[in-house]
Each structure stands twice: as C-alpha cells, then as structure tokens.
Amino acid sequence: MNLTLYVWRQKDAADTGQLVRYQAKNISPDMSFLEMLDGVNQELITTGGEPIAFDSDCREGICGACGQVVNGVPHGPRKLTTTCQLHMRNFRDGDTIYIEPFRSRAFPVIKDLVIDRGSLDRIIQAGGYISVHTGGAPDGNAILIPKQDAETAMDAAECIGCGACVAACPNGSAMLFTAAKVTHLAKLPQGRPEAGRRVCMMTEEMLKQGFGNCSNHYECEAACPKGIKARFIAKLNREFVTAQFT
Amino acid sequence: MTLDPKIPSGPLTEKWDRRKQEMKLVSPANKRKYRIIVVGTGLAGASAAATLGELGYNVDAFCFQDSPRRGHSIAAQGGINAAKNYPGDGDSVWRLFLDTIKGGDFRSREANVFRLAQVSANIIDQAVAQGVPFARDYAGYLDNRSFGGALVSRTFYARGQTGQQLLLGAYGALMRQVKLGSVRLHPRSEMLDLVVVNGHAKGITVRNLVTGEISSHAGDAVCLATGGYANVFYLSTNAIGSNVTATFRAYKRGALFANPCYTQIHPTCIPVTGDHQSKLTLMSESLRNDGRVWVPKNKDDKRQPGDIPEPDRDYFLERKYPAYGNLAPRDISSRAAKEVCDEGRGVGPGGRGVYLDFAGAIGRLGEQTIRERFGNLFEMYERITDENAYRQPMRIYPAPHYTMGGLWVDYDLQSTIPGLFVLGEANFSDHGANRLGASALMQGLADGYFIVPYTIADYLGRTTPGTANVDQQEFRASREEAAAATEKLLCINGKRTVNDFHRELGRLLWDNVGMTRSRESLTTALKRIPGIREEFRQNVAVPGSGGDLNQELEKAGRVADFLEFAELLTKDALAREESCGAHFRSEHETPDHEAKRDDENFSHVAAWEYKGDGKEPELHKEQLEFENVELAVRNYK
Numbered sequence: 060m061n062l063t064l065y066v067w068r069q070k071d072a073a074d075t076g077q078l079v080r081y082q083a084k085n086i087s088p089d090m091s092f093l094e095m096l097d098g099v100n101q102e103l104i105t106t107g108g109e110p111i112a113f114d115s116d117c118r119e120g121i122c123g124a125c126g127q128v129v130n131g132v133p134h135g136p137r138k139l140t141t142t143c144q145l146h147m148r149n150f151r152d153g154d155t156i157y158i159e160p161f162r163s164r165a166f167p168v169i170k171d172l173v174i175d176r177g178s179l180d181r182i183i184q185a186g187g188y189i190s191v192h193t194g195g196a197p198d199g200n201a202i203l204i205p206k207q208d209a210e211t212a213m214d215a216a217e218c219i220g221c222g223a224c225v226a227a228c229p230n231g232s233a234m235l236f237t238a239a240k241v242t243h244l245a246k247l248p249q250g251r252p253e254a255g256r257r258v259c260m261m262t263e264e265m266l267k268q269g270f271g272n273c274s275n276h277y278e279c280e281a282a283c284p285k286g287i288k289a290r291f292i293a294k295l296n297r298e299f300v301t302a303q304f305t
Numbered sequence: 306m307t308l309d310p311k312i313p314s315g316p317l318t319e320k321w322d323r324r325k326q327e328m329k330l331v332s333p334a335n336k337r338k339y340r341i342i343v344v345g346t347g348l349a350g351a352s353a354a355a356t357l358g359e360l361g362y363n364v365d366a367f368c369f370q371d372s373p374r375r376g377h378s379i380a381a382q383g384g385i386n387a388a389k390n391y392p393g394d395g396d397s398v399w400r401l402f403l404d405t406i407k408g409g410d411f412r413s414r415e416a417n418v419f420r421l422a423q424v425s426a427n428i429i430d431q432a433v434a435q436g437v438p439f440a441r442d443y444a445g446y447l448d449n450r451s452f453g454g455a456l457v458s459r460t461f462y463a464r465g466q467t468g469q470q471l472l473l474g475a476y477g478a479l480m481r482q483v484k485l486g487s488v489r490l491h492p493r494s495e496m497l498d499l500v501v502v503n504g505h506a507k508g509i510t511v512r513n514l515v516t517g518e519i520s521s522h523a524g525d526a527v528c529l530a531t532g533g534y535a536n537v538f539y540l541s542t543n544a545i546g547s548n549v550t551a552t553f554r555a556y557k558r559g560a561l562f563a564n565p566c567y568t569q570i571h572p573t574c575i576p577v578t579g580d581h582q583s584k585l586t587l588m589s590e591s592l593r594n595d596g597r598v599w600v601p602k603n604k605d606d607k608r609q610p611g612d613i614p615e616p617d618r619d620y621f622l623e624r625k626y627p628a629y630g631n632l633a634p635r636d637i638s639s640r641a642a643k644e645v646c647d648e649g650r651g652v653g654p655g656g657r658g659v660y661l662d663f664a665g666a667i668g669r670l671g672e673q674t675i676r677e678r679f680g681n682l683f684e685m686y687e688r689i690t691d692e693n694a695y696r697q698p699m700r701i702y703p704a705p706h707y708t709m710g711g712l713w714v715d716y717d718l719q720s721t722i723p724g725l726f727v728l729g730e731a732n733f734s735d736h737g738a739n740r741l742g743a744s745a746l747m748q749g750l751a752d753g754y755f756i757v758p759y760t761i762a763d764y765l766g767r768t769t770p771g772t773a774n775v776d777q778q779e780f781r782a783s784r785e786e787a788a789a790a791t792e793k794l795l796c797i798n799g800k801r802t803v804n805d806f807h808r809e810l811g812r813l814l815w816d817n818v819g820m821t822r823s824r825e826s827l828t829t830a831l832k833r834i835p836g837i838r839e840e841f842r843q844n845v846a847v848p849g850s851g852g853d854l855n856q857e858l859e860k861a862g863r864v865a866d867f868l869e870f871a872e873l874l875t876k877d878a879l880a881r882e883e884s885c886g887a888h889f890r891s892e893h894e895t896p897d898h899e900a901k902r903d904d905e906n907f908s909h910v911a912a913w914e915y916k917g918d919g920k921e922p923e924l925h926k927e928q929l930e931f932e933n934v935e936l937a938v939r940n941y942k
Contacts, residue, residue: 070853071853087578087579087581089578089579089581090579090581091583091689093583094581094582094583095581097581097583097804098581101802101804101805103848104802104846104848104857105800105801105802105846107848108848109848109849110848110856110857112854112856114371115545116370116375116377116544116545116546117375117377117379117380117544117545118544118545118583118584118586119380119584119586119587119685120685120688121379121380121466121469122370122375122377122379122380122544123372123374123375124370124371124375137688139684140688144685144688144689146688146689146691148691169515169854170853170854173854175371176371176372177371177372177492179372180372180373180374180480180483180490180492183374183476183477183480184480184481184483184484185484187477187480188435188436188477188478188480188481189434189435189436189477190481191431191434191435191478192359193352193355193356193359193431193478193754193755193758194427194431194754194755196427196430196431196433196434197430197434198430199389199429199430199432199433199439199447199461200391200446200447202433203444203445203446204441204445205441205445206441206442206443206445209438209439209440209441209445210438212436212438213438213463213464213470216438216463216470216473217464217466217469219469220372220374243436243438244436247436247438249433249434249435249436250436
C-alpha cells in the first residue's frame, strides 16, 4: 500500500519544528510501523535527505524506548500496543498519517521524534524502590504474599516507562506512571515500611519536574500500551492522604 | 601469554568461600577514593553499579539508551533459574551445576558454573526483597515452572516479563544510588574506546549521542556489561541497538576474545516475513512446557494444521528425544527444526517454520489456564502475525538469540587487561557452548550483585586510587582516534546505506556461520567478509554531521565493528574442528546427526588476541579441567 505521511521535523531543542510531507510507497501489511519508517529513512538517505530521528530499541514492546503520536494518539490506533508493535495492517492504502513526538513540558524534544524522558527517571530516583542493600535478604519465602496482592503488584509493575500517559494527558501529568510504581511497591509487604515517604517524595518530584496534576480525564489509561489502570491513581491518592496522617 | 583462570584451590564446594577469604578488602573510608566505570545498565551492569555504589565506591554508569531501565535484559520473558528446591523435586546446587555444565556441552569452567549455582538462591532472595513480583501460589509462596534442559522445576518467573521485573528491581537499586550521589548516570552515551594506561584499564572514551561530544572518563577500574553480539547476524532477537562495539574495542586494546563462535540460535521465534524485517521476536521457551512442536510427516501435505490428523503429524522433538521431548535444550531443538525444514516439511510462507501447538494443552487445562500462563505472549504473537494461537498452532523458527562467547575473564571476572572486569553476556565464562533457558538472568545478576563487588576489591586493594586523569596522553590519543574514526565515516559519502551492508553481512553469516557450519561454508564466509567490509569503507552513506543526534552514524560505527568481528567469529568456528553445543560442524556429527565433541583436542577455551589491523589474531588456549564431572555424550533421549 501507499501512504502519505506528515512527520514532525525539528532540528534540535531550540528549533520551532514543522510537519513535513513524505510518501511511503509499497508498504507491506506485515511491516511494523517503525519498519515502515525505516523504509522511508532508507530512501531519504539514498536520495541525499536527512533521515527521521526516532527512538526504538527492543522492538517487541517491552523496553519503552519507542513512542510516537500517530494521528493524534500516543502509540497509534491499536489498543494496548506500542508503536514498534503496531503493524501496517492497521492502516489502509491511501491513508494519511500524522506522526509527532510525545509532547509535554517535561519531555523536551531532542530532535524530530526523539524526546528527553529523564524526568521519569528522576521521579523514580525520588523513591521508586525499596531501600534494600545487596546481600542479607531473607529467604524469598520468608515473606508470604497473597496471590491477589502479588498479581495487583505485577499489574502495576508492568509499566514500561514510555511516557504515553503523559503525552495523552491534557495536563501533561505523570500521575499514572507514578501511581503504577507507588501501587506496585505499596501492595507488597516489603514495600510498606517506606510507603508513606515514597508517595510523598515521588509526587513532589513529579511536580518539580514540570508534570501537571491529575484531573481524572482517564486519557492515560486509554493510551497506555500495557493496560495500566487509572484506579492505581486512586491508590496513590489514598496512600498520599494516609501518609499525611501517619 | 599463558591464560591463568586463577581458580581457587580446594574442593569445588569451597572454592568461592576460600577465594572470598583470601581477597583483599578496601576499607569503608578508602572506598570513596576509588572511581569505577560501569558500561551498560542491563541486569549485570545495573546490579553491579548499584551494589558498588552501596559499598561506597564512586561509580559512573553509562548506557546508550535514553534511560538505564531499557537494557535488553528487559526483554527476557520466561524466567530465572535458582537451586531453591522449593517444589521438593530433587533439585540442589549440585544438580543445577551439573545441568548447566551438561547444557553447555562441557565447554565451560567447572568452578565458575558451580559458583553460579551457589549464588543462584541469593538472587531470588535479593529480588524478592526489592519487590520483584514473582508469581506466587494461593498460599503466598513462590511458584516455579520447568524449562528446557532440566528435569526439575527451578525457574522463577513474573508472568512473561521476568527480565523486565528483575531489571526494574536492579534499576530501582541503581536509581537509589543516583539519588544518594554515589552513582553518576550517563545515558545516551556510547563507549567508543577503552583507555589503558601502563597496562591497566583506567577509563573509557564515549560519544554523547545528543551533542556528539567525544569525551573521556577516568577511573580506577572499568566494568563492561555491554551484552552480546547476536546482531552480527543482522536479524536476531536482540534490540536494534545491541552491538559488539564496547567489547570489540576492548579486544583491540588487548583483552582476549573467547569462543566467539558460540552463538545460540533460539528455537522458538516468529518466522521472518520479508526483507523489511528489522528484528526477530522470541516466543518464550516456557511455551514449550505446554506447546507441542510438530510438522506434517509428508512434505506434500499442504492441509491446514487443524485438518492434519494425528497419524500424519511428526512430533519430531518427542520422537527424537523422548526423555526431554519438547523441553530439549535450545541448540538441539533448533537444529531439529532446521532439519525438518531442510527436508521440505517446514510450514508457512517460504517453508521455514514449524508448528508449536497448544490444542492439547487447551483441551487438557482449558483456555483460561493457558491464557493466565501465556496470555501476553499469545497477544504479542497475534499483533505480529495476525493469527490467533488459541485457534491454530503458532508458527516458529530458530533465530540468533544469545552469544555464549565474549571477552575472556578469569575466576574473578577480570579480563587479560588488569582492571577490566567483564560481566553478564559480555563475558564468556559460564555457559560453555550452549546456554540453558533461564540462565542468562541468573548469570547477569550473579556477576553484578554477588561476584564483582567482591573480586573488584581485590584488584582495587592493590591499586593506588586516582592515578588516572583525562589529560594524560593515553586519554588524549584515545579521544583523537575516536574523533578521527567518526569523521572518517561521515566523509565517505557513498551510495549504500548502513542497513544495507548490515543485512548483507547478516545473510552471509546466517547462511554460512549459522546453525550448521562446514569447512566449506566457513571458508566461503571468510572470503566474502573482507569484500563487504572494503565496500563499506568506500561506499557507505552516512548522512548528517557528528555534532548532534545522528542515528545513522551510531549504526555505522557499530556495523563497522561487526564487519571486523564477523571474521573473528568465523575464524574461531573454523578452528574448532568439532561440534559442541550451539557450534555444529557438519563434518563432526554422530550417525544420528548429533553434535560430536572431540574432548581430546578441543576441551579448551579458544581466546583470541588482537595483533593489529589486517594481521592474523593469535589463538591462546585455556585447557578446561574437569575434576568433578565426567565428560559424557550429552544425552537428552
């Protein structure tokens, strides 16, 4: 199939950037979205143009490196699917596709579709872990964890840190990202001792990094390629309020 | 050069304790005087950097990704082995050791493998303490599953994302140290050179991938945890960015490269669909617990899989290896799949595929159970192939996945360059000629959490801290060379893209140095690699400049190294006149087409020394001594 692309091109952080039109020809439905862009880039290189810069690494939907806003939706039209796992059979011959970076005040554009998501790392640095040193941990079965809690922790822990939730949120909030980590650790007995401190430190850092707050749009949940639930934000709020009184 | 593995004396079970007792320690007050450089933030790198930071050292951690959470360990699906014997099915440290030695076809070091089995249990405890949400049963206890090459259930897992959860655990520990100020992070930084001063590793030269700036970083020791080189085949299950550059440049600075020909081809990957393909996707080996592998008995049988009755199906793994069946080790399963496809019995477009069928398991256990176990894998399969594996069998085919070879290290994980430590997939030591499933996560974390933090102290305890600085001649020269090499790539202005060359190299290696190798195929590859490399140097198109984010330039540097490294890999494969594990030479097979080892002449590690551009590398051998296990023909029948 043949497609018309409008791709965000921006030389560097200082550049204002603009959408540029490209033709993607002879696209196979079995290609992934990024393989389609690879093809466009190959042609750009051989015809003297500059290839479109975009992040990707594992290309199997788990590393969280890729992420583009495709036709207005972070990671594109298919639910629960990262850009790298989005296949061209989800499009039709003759389609026009708009491709932009994940936009947020806390995600400055580095070049074209490549953004700086270091702010998410800094939220984790603020407390997104259990403060245990290597060595001396008790036997793994010394701490029994009800299956249901382990499952909920895992549901939250599946976050890949891609930032789609931030890009989807009208407030540019990283609440779903933060809530996923808070919930993952708060659901486990090992994570309880630091739970109150953790939620306070992480939310404070989130605001410091320039992310907005949550006003219940639920766009984050709709955009999340891993199906992280917005109810984890309620869990975060509960942990946060509890922490104020303990 | 004699290769001294520095294996501690004494009985196998006491070696590691003994070594720890003799080692020098660095006092808490002195640790902060030392700076350690860690390259790579996958399981091995992140766990090492975090632990070294906790101990009080100053650590600089580098990765080429935008965040340390994205190392390719994250993609490991199935699980991590540990000799916990929670199920009470007869497992022990000794059995995990034996399985790993046997799985590696008796081409790994006894002492290293035993230590790996010993610390395996600590890894699980550590990960649980960090909050890794391993699967649990209704009573709250940790759950286990079985994996290839083992007759016990010793694999711990977190759904189909065990690598992700373990890496996020290590990443959390690393982030904590960043916050505490003991670790400085350098994301989007690619190592271009190792700096050696007076014979000791003292730093690295990196390119900042955003600004293009080439800078050096000095320290008292360097840890490389930069993963494997399966992307030399172009198509592999590795991440797009995975590369050999860091280890290959260390090789060029004097570190020996061991067993490069040991490349693992994983049996269960989604088959190739066309030339556009940029990578291959693995379907976890754990699927073989419940899925049955088969092809039609008759090569002209073009019926839909569901229409082929039982008597017309060949469950070839169960037929050939009745004891292990569908859980035969990876090398054996991959070759068996290739064999039936070579016979013309392969399925799917192009005939390069075999079925992995869950109909029996769904009938026995119900679709819900299968969904709980493998739901995310089935979804992934559906996204890529547009086929529903609950209704029809998956189609799978082997693909390059993991590389057992790597920089040579001694028992302390130190390379032939003092002060250069190599961890995880980047070293060669624990998996011999074939790695068993769920052992890579175990090894990466063993090296990073529990081994290098001890052994590096022994080196540092003999080293005066802070002697290196980036103004030294060696550092300046390294920066100049790196800058010149980058500039050279940008000035070629050729006609063919980097991907085009990479694809050509990959196809050549896959066809000639892949699952089956012969003197003839290896010689063909050796003849053709220099031609591709020469053309690359004359005719590659690298657009843009070196002064900003330039992804084609990054790729060009990596492919330039693959083009040199491929030759070393092929030479090693040619020199190893035997079949062992994943290295299968068609001249050396048993009458029933199994790998035929030559223990008399090849029970050694082949470690290659760089002798200069265009010169033949020199082969050094480390003889493998087996004092505790008997060398046997690997039998999974």
